[in-house]
Amino acid sequence: MRVAIVGVGQTPFARNSRMSIQELCFEAFRDTLEDINLSPKEIEASIICSAPEYDKQRSPAGLISEYLGLTPRPTLCAESLCSSSSTGVRVGYGFLKSRLHEIVVVIGFQKMSEISSSEAQERMGRGADIQWESPFGTMMPAGYAMFARAHMHKYGTTDEQLAKVKVKSSKYALSNPLAMFRREVTLEDCLKARDIASPLKMYDCCANADGASCVIMASEEKARKITTVPIWIAGIGAASDTLATPNRTNITGLDCAIQAGKQAYNMAGVEPKDIDVAEVHDCFTIAEIMAYENLGFCKSGEGGKLIDESQTYIGGKIPVNVDGGLLSKGHPIGATGGSQIRTIVHQLQGRAGKTQIDGAEIGLIHNIGGVGLYGNVTILKRE
Amino acid sequence: MRVAIVGVGQTPFARNSRMSIQELCFEAFRDTLEDINLSPKEIEASIICSAPEYDKQRSPAGLISEYLGLTPRPTLCAESLCSSSSTGVRVGYGFLKSRLHEIVVVIGFQKMSEISSSEAQERMGRGADIQWESPFGTMMPAGYAMFARAHMHKYGTTDEQLAKVKVKSSKYALSNPLAMFRREVTLEDCLKARDIASPLKMYDCCANADGASCVIMASEEKARKITTVPIWIAGIGAASDTLATPNRTNITGLDCAIQAGKQAYNMAGVEPKDIDVAEVHDCFTIAEIMAYENLGFCKSGEGGKLIDESQTYIGGKIPVNVDGGLLSKGHPIGATGGSQIRTIVHQLQGRAGKTQIDGAEIGLIHNIGGVGLYGNVTILKRE
Numbered sequence: 001m002r003v004a005i006v007g008v009g010q011t012p013f014a015r016n017s018r019m020s021i022q023e024l025c026f027e028a029f030r031d032t033l034e035d036i037n038l039s040p041k042e043i044e045a046s047i048i049c050s051a052p053e054y055d056k057q058r059s060p061a062g063l064i065s066e067y068l069g070l071t072p073r074p075t076l077c078a079e080s081l082c083s084s085s086s087t088g089v090r091v092g093y094g095f096l097k098s099r100l101h102e103i104v105v106v107i108g109f110q111k112m113s114e115i116s117s118s119e120a121q122e123r124m125g126r127g128a129d130i131q132w133e134s135p136f137g138t139m140m141p142a143g144y145a146m147f148a149r150a151h152m153h154k155y156g157t158t159d160e161q162l163a164k165v166k167v168k169s170s171k172y173a174l175s176n177p178l179a180m181f182r183r184e185v186t187l188e189d190c191l192k193a194r195d196i197a198s199p200l201k202m203y204d205c206c207a208n209a210d211g212a213s214c215v216i217m218a219s220e221e222k223a224r225k226i227t228t229v230p231i232w233i234a235g236i237g238a239a240s241d242t243l244a245t246p247n248r249t250n251i252t253g254l255d256c257a258i259q260a261g262k263q264a265y266n267m268a269g270v271e272p273k274d275i276d277v278a279e280v281h282d283c284f285t286i287a288e289i290m291a292y293e294n295l296g297f298c299k300s301g302e303g304g305k306l307i308d309e310s311q312t313y314i315g316g317k318i319p320v321n322v323d324g325g326l327l328s329k330g331h332p333i334g335a336t337g338g339s340q341i342r343t344i345v346h347q348l349q350g351r352a353g354k355t356q357i358d359g360a361e362i363g364l365i366h367n368i369g370g371v372g373l374y375g376n377v378t379i380l381k382r383e
Numbered sequence: 384m385r386v387a388i389v390g391v392g393q394t395p396f397a398r399n400s401r402m403s404i405q406e407l408c409f410e411a412f413r414d415t416l417e418d419i420n421l422s423p424k425e426i427e428a429s430i431i432c433s434a435p436e437y438d439k440q441r442s443p444a445g446l447i448s449e450y451l452g453l454t455p456r457p458t459l460c461a462e463s464l465c466s467s468s469s470t471g472v473r474v475g476y477g478f479l480k481s482r483l484h485e486i487v488v489v490i491g492f493q494k495m496s497e498i499s500s501s502e503a504q505e506r507m508g509r510g511a512d513i514q515w516e517s518p519f520g521t522m523m524p525a526g527y528a529m530f531a532r533a534h535m536h537k538y539g540t541t542d543e544q545l546a547k548v549k550v551k552s553s554k555y556a557l558s559n560p561l562a563m564f565r566r567e568v569t570l571e572d573c574l575k576a577r578d579i580a581s582p583l584k585m586y587d588c589c590a591n592a593d594g595a596s597c598v599i600m601a602s603e604e605k606a607r608k609i610t611t612v613p614i615w616i617a618g619i620g621a622a623s624d625t626l627a628t629p630n631r632t633n634i635t636g637l638d639c640a641i642q643a644g645k646q647a648y649n650m651a652g653v654e655p656k657d658i659d660v661a662e663v664h665d666c667f668t669i670a671e672i673m674a675y676e677n678l679g680f681c682k683s684g685e686g687g688k689l690i691d692e693s694q695t696y697i698g699g700k701i702p703v704n705v706d707g708g709l710l711s712k713g714h715p716i717g718a719t720g721g722s723q724i725r726t727i728v729h730q731l732q733g734r735a736g737k738t739q740i741d742g743a744e745i746g747l748i749h750n751i752g753g754v755g756l757y758g759n760v761t762i763l764k765r766e
Contacts, residue, residue, distance in 0.1 A: 045621075051442065052435035053435065053441060056509060056513050058434070058435060058509045058510045059463065059752070061462075061463065063512075066625050066626050066630075074473075074621035074623055074757075075463075078459060079442060080458075080459045081442045090457075091459070091461070093483070095477045096481075097480070099480070100619070126439060126440060236483070240445060240457055243445045260457075
């Protein structure tokens with residue numbers, strides 16, 4: 001029995017949303033239901049995904065399940081920081097494939113703009129190692145800055161190559177009405193921007209945001225009644241790495257992504273060259289370059305060259321993040337995985353508008369939690 | 384393919400544990416591995432279960448998976464407040480039955496004694512409805528006090544009947560070296576104790592605690608290599624109710640438990656009368672009485688009579704909470720479901736010592752999250 005994604009939806013990603021968390025989730029849910037043949041009554045369970053401690057309401061699954069009208073059906077919170085909704089999809093895959101349920105909904109959300117920037121920093125830090133790293137400043141930007149420095153040192157990756165990832169991101173975000181930043185930035189803009197954690201400058205970093213995403217999954221039998229274009233989960237991989245970066249053997253790539261990728265490719269029976277379109281977790285520009293390598297889109301150390309040659313643009317070898325990615329969409333932690341899946345599903349359904357990749361049949365989603373702590377790779381296929 | 388529980392373990396439940404959360408989890412893990420034929424290397428994934436905001440470390444799955452030596456295998460946080468580890472077992476069931484994994488470990492933990500009593504109250508409140516209930520005092524004790532009053536009003540349940548639940552609990556806790564309270568209390572002790580939320584007095588309430596539990600699950604093929612006495616998951620049900628109690632239609636029972644119970648009985652193909660031993664979520668004495676009714680051990684309104692007649696003692700119709708239950712063991716939120724499962728597994732394996740129920744073959748676990756928000760019922764069978 002195969003498992004399908006039958007519907008995807010998302011709110012705009014934005015700062016200072018005036019919606020409550022349940023309203024954000026409802027909007028993503030409503031958006032998903034709009035163009036599929038499914039009554040909410042048929043949904044058998046919900047999986048609610050967000051990173052904790054941004055909301056006054058603890059354990060938001062109960063609140064959100066009720067607000068979506070899904071009571072008394074089972075619900076739970078699934079979490080792996082920035083990859084929470086990919087984790088939710090993995091949990092949903094298990095529920096469907098095991099026949100515990102036939103149709104489940106995965107809601108990812110985060111409302112990050114209610115707390116101050118310093119509170120956000122503090123909270124972000126406590127998602128990383130709280131013993132030896134975050135108290136001394138090694139939070140997300142510093143962690144990825146260290147990866148960038150190591151990558152530059154080992155492979156000669158340049159500031160310009162990092163900047164080119166953001167230039168591509170900003171170009172494609174112009175076609176994504178739900179993206180937070182929709183202004184094209186130039187290589188010069190990127191290079192002269194202020195430092196955040198050297199070598200990462202402002203445009204090398206994604207931004208906190210408010211938003212929600214929704215993915216509805218179904219068993220093969222149910223899927224065909226809900227949509228004419230079900231998109232199949234062909235491969236689903238997950239891995240972890242050490243919490244603290246000093247315990248890592250690889251600091252020029254993410255081992256959790258390499259492992260998760262291998263699992264997903266094996267399960268799907270495809271190779272990197274078979275992927276028509278990919279969404280990768282570009283929380284920082286260096287993260288996208290490492291993802292190219294970790295997913296086998298190029299050899300280790302050649303990620304910079306891949307963007308230099310524009311191979312990850314539409315028309316290139318492997319178009320990546322053609323919805324603007326985290327860098328331009330914004331990154332409402334729990335919602336990001338679902339948003340990435342939405343983009344790939346739309347691509348495979350031929351509904352991606354201006355950024356449609358002709359004949360896209362196989363797509364990949366790479367979603368990372370923490371400073372390379374949780375790796376999730378999902379491969380989707382059109383019929 | 385059936386799914387088995389092949390190993391269970393637990394730390395003592397206590398106040399002011401001097402262990403860190405990772406040390407608590409390690410102790411439960413070590414305890415589990417002690418008497419089964421399994422190397423940690425064979426475990427393919429971990430599911431880490433706790434209620435958020437008690438720990439400085441956010442998203443503890445990464446920390447704990449690494450501390451247990453399980454990196455780079457996938458890990459995630461699964462949560463449903465006080466039923467988090469039952470939810471983790473449900474997620475694990477999906478992973479195994481779907482063949483994503485062959486052996487998984489579910490770790491539940493909570494370290495609650497590091498925060499002050501007033502902080503604990505505040506946090507507990509934010510697990511309930513934060514809009515109209517907890518700010519006005521309707522937290523766990525008040526919510527269950529309301530159920531108790533309604534039950535007394537509708538069915539004539541008495542203070543004495545509530546107290547008898549605690550008397551039974553304290554008696555059996557004497558045989559449980561891991562329980563927090565191991566002193567027999569009399570009916571008189573209970574009745575003269577100070578009010579917490581009338582009609583609930585001190586001995587009607589469970590207590591915050593520190594502790595961890597561990598459940599290792601495996602596919603049928605693997606199970607027989609790991610243990611000579613695998614215990615099978617025969618039925619697994621889950622449901623939710625509204626977050627706010629004013630939206631409930633039933634306030635003399637928990638609809639989420641009734642629904643979850645029906646699912647579990649159907650799936651297992653058994654009836655209430657077939658259950659040889661049960662662990663129910665006695666966060667308050669009234670909760671156990673409602674559980675008797677909601678699980679079909681007696682008719683609605685006859686829960687008080689069931690304890691009056693000592694039918695839930697060993698030798699009675701259906702022995703319940705013969706390990707002391709939450710009331711005497713203590714209730715380290717995320718660890719409780721796993722601890723309940725441990726007791727039932729030991730009963731079905733014939734390893735329960737002084738409280739062994741002769742010939743126990745079918746056992747039931749009832750684990751509730753929030754003020755009747757998340758309901759989980761699991762039915763286990765010996766071969």
